[in-house]
Amino acid sequence: MIVTSRSRWVFAAALAMVALPAATEPAIPPVASLSDGVWMKGDLHIHSRHSTDSSNNSEATIIGFAEQAGFDFLGITDHDNHVNGDVAHHTWSDPEFRSDKLVLLYGAEWTTNRGHGNVFSARLYDHQALFDIRDARDAKILALKRKLGVHLSANHPSGKDHFGFSFDMVDSIEVWNSVLWPRNVEALMIWDDMLRTGRKITGRGGSDSHHGTPPSPDKATKNSMERTANYVGTPTTWVFATAKTPEAVVAALDNGRVSISASPYGPRVELTADRDGDGRADMMMGDNVKASGKPVRFEVRLVGGKLADATYIVRVIRNGEKFAEYPASGAGPVVRFADTPPAGERSYYRVEVEGPQTPYPQVPNAAGVAGKMVALSNPVFFNFDPTF
Incomplete structure (x- = not known):
C-alpha cells in the first residue's frame, strides 16, 4: 500500500481526535449548609486618621462605636497611597487596632490611577507588593492577588475614582456606597452587566466614612450631610459565616452569602429557593446550582428592623431586568414566587427592597437622608461556570 502525505495527515488527525478527552461541563460545587452558620453585620469601607483626607476618625473611636452599636466585624480600609x-x-500596627468583640479584617483601599479597590484578608499579607504594581497590566496584578490570597473588591464602580480595571480581577463589587443611596443606581447597573456575562461577583456595601462619630442633630447644623449622617454601618453588610472568625467572614464574602441593609437597625433581606418542591429551602444567596428545567419556588424574608404598620416593596430582578414586584407587610414579611430557570442557560435572581427607613439612634440623621432603598440581596445562581 502506498502511503501518501495526505493519508498520513488524515490518520494523524483521526488519532488526535480519538486521543482527546471527552468535553465535560465545569463541575458546580455542592450547595453549602443553610443552617450551619450565623449572620454577622459590619462595615467594609471606613477610614481612620491614617487616611490623610479623614477628619477625626481614630481607630479607637471607630472600633469603640462599632462595639457599642453591636457590630460583629469591621474592615478599616485606609488609603494606601497616603x-x-x-x-x-500604620493602620494594622496602630495599638488601637484591637478588639475583644469585633472580628477585624486586615485591609486597605488600593488607591491607583485607574480607580480604587478594597483589599480584605483574614491574615497579614504583603500589601506593599500590591501597591508597587498598581499601574501594571491586569494579568500581572491578578497573578499577585492570587499569590497573596486576598479578596479584592471594586469600590464605588460608577462614581469618582471608579474601578477602572478588569472585573475578572475582583471577588466583589461595592454596590452600595455611603448613606446617600441615589449615587448607587449606576453601580447596580454595572453589577448586573457583570452578572449577565457570567461573572459570579458578590455585591457588598460600605459607608466610606471619612469622619468621626456624628454629632447630635442640634449641634450639626453647620456640618455637611455626610459628616452628620454617614458613619459605621450606613450601609451595613451582613455575611452568613460558618464561624465568628476572620477566615469565615472572608469566605462568606467570596461565596456571596451576603445581604446589605441601610443600617444595622433596618430589616435584612434573605433570599432562598426550593428546587425540588418539598417545601424546604435548599439554596440561598450566593449558591450556584445546575438548573433542572423544572419550576423553582423562591422565598424572600425581611428579618428584624421592620417599622410597625409599614409596607415594603420587594422587587425581584432576574438577569438584570425587573421580574416582579410584591408588597410586604406584617410582623414577619414574607414574599413567595415561582419561576423556571432554563436548563441550558445561565440565570440569576436577586432582590431589592424599598420602603421607610428604620431610625439609627447612634446616627440620628441617617434615616432622613438615606432615600427609599432599605435592603439588597445577593443573587441565587443557575448554571454559572464556577471557574469564570
Missing part, C-alpha cells in the same frame, strides 16, 4: 503602600506599619 503612606506609600506601607499600610502594615
